[in-house]
Structures are given as C-alpha cells and as structure tokens.
Amino acid sequence: KRLPPGPWKLPIIGNQHQLGDSPHKSIQLLSRKHGSMMFLQLGAVPTLVISSADAAMAIFKGGGTGHDVVFSGRPIDLYVAKKFSYNLNSISFAPYGDLWREMRKIAMVELLSSKRVNSFRTVREEEVAAMVDHIGSTSSTVNLSKLSMLLANNVVCRVAFGKKYGGRDGGGGGKCRFNSVMHETQVLLGAFLLSDYFPWMGWLNKFNGVEARVEKCFNELDKLYDEVIEDHLVPTRSTVVHEDIVDVLLRFQKDPSQVSLNNQQIKGILTDMFIAETDTTASTLVWTFTEIIRNPPCMQKVQDEVREVANGRNMIEESDLPILNYLQLIIKEALRLHPPVPLSVPRETTEDCIIGDYEISAKTRIIMDVRSIGLDPKYWKNPNEFRPERFINNIVDFKGKHFEFLPFGVGRRGCPGLNFAIVLVQLVIANFLNRFDWKLPDGMRVEDVNMEEDTGLTMFKKTPLCLVATRVV
Numbered sequence: 372k373r374l375p376p377g378p379w380k381l382p383i384i385g386n387q388h389q390l391g392d393s394p395h396k397s398i399q400l401l402s403r404k405h406g407s408m409m410f411l412q413l414g415a416v417p418t419l420v421i422s423s424a425d426a427a428m429a430i431f432k433g434g435g436t437g438h439d440v441v442f443s444g445r446p447i448d449l450y451v452a453k454k455f456s457y458n459l460n461s462i463s464f465a466p467y468g469d470l471w472r473e474m475r476k477i478a479m480v481e482l483l484s485s486k487r488v489n490s491f492r493t494v495r496e497e498e499v500a501a502m503v504d505h506i507g508s509t510s511s512t513v514n515l516s517k518l519s520m521l522l523a524n525n526v527v528c529r530v531a532f533g534k535k536y537g538g539r540d541g542g543g544g545g546k547c548r549f550n551s552v553m554h555e556t557q558v559l560l561g562a563f564l565l566s567d568y569f570p571w572m573g574w575l576n577k578f579n580g581v582e583a584r585v586e587k588c589f590n591e592l593d594k595l596y597d598e599v600i601e602d603h604l605v606p607t608r609s610t611v612v613h614e615d616i617v618d619v620l621l622r623f624q625k626d627p628s629q630v631s632l633n634n635q636q637i638k639g640i641l642t643d644m645f646i647a648e649t650d651t652t653a654s655t656l657v658w659t660f661t662e663i664i665r666n667p668p669c670m671q672k673v674q675d676e677v678r679e680v681a682n683g684r685n686m687i688e689e690s691d692l693p694i695l696n697y698l699q700l701i702i703k704e705a706l707r708l709h710p711p712v713p714l715s716v717p718r719e720t721t722e723d724c725i726i727g728d729y730e731i732s733a734k735t736r737i738i739m740d741v742r743s744i745g746l747d748p749k750y751w752k753n754p755n756e757f758r759p760e761r762f763i764n765n766i767v768d769f770k771g772k773h774f775e776f777l778p779f780g781v782g783r784r785g786c787p788g789l790n791f792a793i794v795l796v797q798l799v800i801a802n803f804l805n806r807f808d809w810k811l812p813d814g815m816r817v818e819d820v821n822m823e824e825d826t827g828l829t830m831f832k833k834t835p836l837c838l839v840a841t842r843v844v
C-alpha cells in the first residue's frame with residue numbers, strides 16, 4: 372500500500388514507544404517532521420494522524436467523494452470505552468450504522484436542540500448564581516479548576532436527572548453523588564491501556580488491577596442510573612416545569628411510534644452527556660481564565676464589556692450574552708490554543724479509500740490532531756500567541772465548517788453538544804468577571820503561571836488555577 376510517511380518503527384510495538392508520556396505533544400512533534408498526514412503503527416493498530424487544515428479538508432470535503440462517511444467509524448475495541456458505553460450502546464462509541472444514526476438523531480432533535488438547551492436556562496442561571504455566592508463567601512484563594520468541574524457536574528446532573536442526587540454541601544449548593552464516580556470514569560477513559568493496542572494482552576488488565584477498578588466504578592455508576600430511572604418512573608412525577616434528559620429518553624422508550632430505546636442505551640446516552648460535558652466545559656473555563664489572567668489588557672477589556680452590559684446588576688443573564696462580543700472572542704481564542712479534546716475522539720475508517728496519493732485501509736485508527744490544526748501557520752499568524760482580536764471581522768468559527776479550527780470535531784460525528792457547552796461557558800465567565808476582580812496570589816507574576824498540560828482524553832491544566840477574587844458588585 373502507498374501509505375503516508377511516518378517515523379521508523381520497531382517490530383511488534385511499531386511506533387508506540389515514540390508517544391511517551393504526552394501523546395498529544397509527541398504526535399505534534401512527529402507530524403512536524405513527517406507531514407500533516409502521517410502514518411503510525413501503534414502496536415497492532417494502523418493509525419493515520421491528521422494535523423493540518425488542508426489534510427482535514429482533503430478528507431472531510433474531499434470534492435464530494437464521500438470520505439466523511441468512510442472516516443465516521445469509531446474503534447470498537449477500546450476496553451474502558453466499551454464497558455462504559457454499555458457495549459457500544461452510546462452516541463460517542465456506537466459504530467457508524469443504524470443504531471448510531473437513531474441515537475444521534477434523538478440527541479440532535481430532542482436532547483441538545485436549541486429549544487431544549489434554552490429550556491435548561493434556569494438550571495444554568497441558578498447554578499452559576501450559587502457558585503458566585505460560594506466564591507463571594509470564601510476569603511481564601513479560589514481554586515478555579517476545582518470549582519469549574521463542580522459547576523459543570525452540577526449543571527449536567529440537574530439537566531440530565533432533574534435534580535442533584537446528593538445534598539451534601541460541596542460548594543455551589545450541594546454536591547451531586549455522581550461527581551466522584553464520574554470523575555473516576557473519566558480518569559479510566561483517559562488511561563493508556565496496553566490491551567487497546569495489543570489485543571493479545573487483554574489478560575494484563577486482570578493482573579494489574581484495571582479490570583477490578585473498571586468493574587467497581589461501572590457497577591457503582593450503573594446502580595445510580597437504576598435509582599434515577601426508578602425515580603423517573605413514579606407515576607405521580609410531574610414534568611410540567613421542564614423535561615429532563617431521562618424524561619425524554621423514557622418517553623421514547625414508551626412510545627411505540629418512536630425508535631425503541633432499551634435501558635442499556637438510555638444509560639449509554641446518559642454517560643455520553645456526563646463524560647462529554649463536564650471535563651470539556653471545565654477545561655474551557657480554566658484555560659480561558661488562565662489566558663486572560665496572563666493578558667491584563669484582555670482581562671480589562673472583557674471586564675469593561677461585561678460590566679457595561681450588566682450596568683450595576685448582580686447577574687448577567689443569558690439574554691445578555693449575544694451582545695458580549697469580546698467575551699466570545701476570548702473564548703474562541705482559548706479554544707484554538709487549548710482545545711479540550713486535543714486529539715479529538717478517535718475514529719476508524721469503515722472501508723478502504725484513497726486520499727490523494729495514499730491508500731488508507733479499512734479499520735485504520737484516525738487521530739485528528741485538532742490542536743495542531745488550530746496552530747497551522749498557513750492559516751494562523753503568530754499561532755502560539757493569545758490574540759482574541761484575530762477573530763474580529765473573521766468568519767472562521769468552531770462549528771466544523773472551517774477546517775483550520777475544529778475544537779468540536781468535524782463532519783457527521785462532530786460534537787452535537789456545542790450549543791450546550793458554549794452558552795454555559797459564556798455565562799460562567801461573564802458572571803465571574805462581573806462580580807469579582809481577579810488577580811494572581813501575592814508574589815506570583817504572570818510569567819509564573821504554569822501552562823503545563825496534563826495527559827488524558829481531555830487536556831487539563833496540569834496544576835490547578837488558583838486566583839484571588841475580590842468582590843465588586
């Protein structure tokens with residue numbers, strides 16, 4: 372086969388050893404050397420890495436030759452993903468086909484449509500207000516990394532289940548019992564497992580404790596889902612205020628004219644919502660704050676804008692968001708420099724195809740290096756600098772139509788939760804900036820802010836972002 376260029380590989384392990392501890396960084400460096408369509412052999416898994424806007428365009432635009440469909444599979448043999456997606460019964464991990472199509476349609480039309488996202492407005496505004504109060508009542512330094520995660524989790528808990536299952540006060544008004552089990556699920560999903568690349572090493576998971584850890588976490592999560600579903604089946608339950616995600620999914624289950632979802636599929640979709648929402652939202656909040664705290668003129672400008680619109684009010688409401696133009700620019704720029712899922716969610720080709728001069732086989736793993744794509748010097752001037760102004764009078768946005776900016780992915784498997792995420796991120800940042808002045812802890816300079824990234828599916832800041840908040844309204 373005429374494969375794209377790639378580094379030399381060793382027998383059996385192929386290029387696995389070249390990924391090191393930070394795969395997204397190693398992949399970026401290797402691509403710079405070998406090209407923006409690069410072939411890697413990761414153990415038993417043939418892998419194509421896409422790391423430029425032009426390469427993404429060749430595949431997903433492809434002159435109408437339909438490569439998007441061929442590149443819309445997902446790997447079906449990732450150990451942890453298979454378990455937590457209830458054996459591939461989820462939107463994110465279902466193989467490309469009828470089940471995925473049906474579930475995706477439910478997500479687009481029912482769960483994450485603009486109308487549904489709007490119906491959760493009160494939840495978002497209440498949770499943000501509770502978090503603002505919580506920050507206002509703390510005299511010490513605020514750990515924004517921790518609070519962002521908590522806030523994102525609380526919102527998704529109420530949106531999905533109608534209430535926070537818990538009640539213990541965890542800051543921001545009661546902590547959802549799903550928080551810790553979801554955190555563990557996320558850690559497991561982001562873990563590097565040898566058995567994902569060397570299928571004959573599946574036995575290793577038994578001996579190194581991974582299997583026991585996965586089973587424990589999964590059983591705990593499954594039990595919580597059973598409790599939530601049972602609560603939603605109580606005949607006297609009212610959905611007058613608004614239907615939550617479980618209500619909608621159960622409505623589908625009961626309606627014979629609709630596609631029938633079984634409980635496994637309902638739970639798979641719930642896991643999608645949690646996993647896809649929390650880490651990504653928290654990561655976007657933290658990196659945006661990190662960038663503006665390092666760029667005082669940007670901080671000043673966005674703060675002035677927000678306060679002018681608030682005009683002395685305590686809270687920015689969602690109806691204010693569309694006119695907060697500079698706020699939108701800083702979030703876009705933070706997503707370009709720090710896309711929360713830097714290597715996107717892995718895909719797999721569904722059949723053989725030809726891209727330019729190269730022949731790509733069916734079942735090739737596809738890594739979309741969306742971080743490198745957002746730094747592509749052909750499209751971005753001074754790509755490593757935080758310059759929100761680059762988006763002024765620039766039609767490029769993150770909805771998957773501009774191949775140089777793909778933080779939410781691209782094509783038919785692109786992220787369906789974009790609207791859900793963006794409105795929450797905007798609301799949180801606007802309110803945090805309206806109510807507080809933010810500064811680095813005493814003695815710390817802008818240059819001291821640690822910009823190291825953690826590893827995993829989601830790109831977190833390695834050290835928590837801790838800032839001092841001074842109440843102004």
Ligand code: HEM
Pocket residue numbers: 462463464475478483643644647648651652655710711712715716718778779780781782783784785786787788789791792793
């Ligand atoms: C800043 C926030 C978010 C970012 C950066 C993000 C990013 C992504 C990316 C890169 C993908 C893979 C797309 C591809 O393969 O091309 C994805 C898929 C997905 N996202 Fe998001 N996401 C975010 C928030 C959300 C939210 C809030 C939800 C739902 C509540 C969500 C639900 C999903 C689902 C279900 C998929 C799988 C789609 C499929 O396979 O058909 N995401 N997301």
